[in-house]
Amino acid sequence: MSRPSVPALKATALRLLAMREHSREELRRKLEAKAEEGDDVEAVLDRMAETGLQSDQRFAESFVRSKGARMGVERLRRELLDRGVSSEVVATALGEGLEDDELSRARAIWLKKFGVVPQDRGDWARQARFLQSRGFAADVIRKLLKEPFNEPA
Known part of the structure; x- marks a missing residue:
């Protein structure tokens, strides 16, 4: 051109x-x-x-503000990297405050979607998969769902 x-x-x-x-x-x-x-x-x-x-920094901060309430840190990180933002900028945008608040954000999403404690292993797995698809870490999911089905194999 x-x-x-x-x-x-x-x-x-x-x-x-x-x-x-x-x-x-x-x-x-x-x-x-x-x-x-x-x-x-x-x-x-x-x-x-x-x-x-x-500015990639401004884009990353805006993205985290707009999507942060609905996604876990890992999903936010993955989406930003997929959009071409450098890992340093991603780390800065995610910061420590977001990771500290991960359990409360997961709880809010879980309450909106399910609102009831899983009744059996299948419910637990379905709820855990949903939270995992939103980018929440396994330890956060376990804390939230309290793993009531830890029976020996």
């Missing part, structure tokens, strides 16, 4: 960022679909980062 496409790519990037924060990698994928040369896309992405319009 010729040089005049850069303003169009900038406009597209600004329109995408106006809707919600995006990671650099998400923006790259969306802009490359519109461009023919990767150089133009990289130049636009560099300019967005230089001017502070795009």
Whole structure:
């Protein structure tokens, strides 16, 4: 694509960022679909980062704020890494406060979905799988469900 496409790519990037924060990698994928040369896309992405319009740190913090009440730390970490955010930025965004609060967040999700203590091993397994799919650690799930079915094998 010729040089005049850069303003169009900038406009597209600004329109995408106006809707919600995006990671650099998400923006790259969306802009490359519109461009023919990767150089133009990289130049636009560099300019967005230089001017502070795009920030992976800000994206990660926004993502954690919006999804944190519904997901465990592991799922948040996995989703951010899948979206192209570096592991250092992910670690900073997740911080210590979120891990400390994991049990209470899991309890809130569990209460909304189930609200009753599992009656048998099948119920326990179903509830545990649900919480695991939301990204909660096994120790948090065990604490929450209190493992009443620990009979010897």
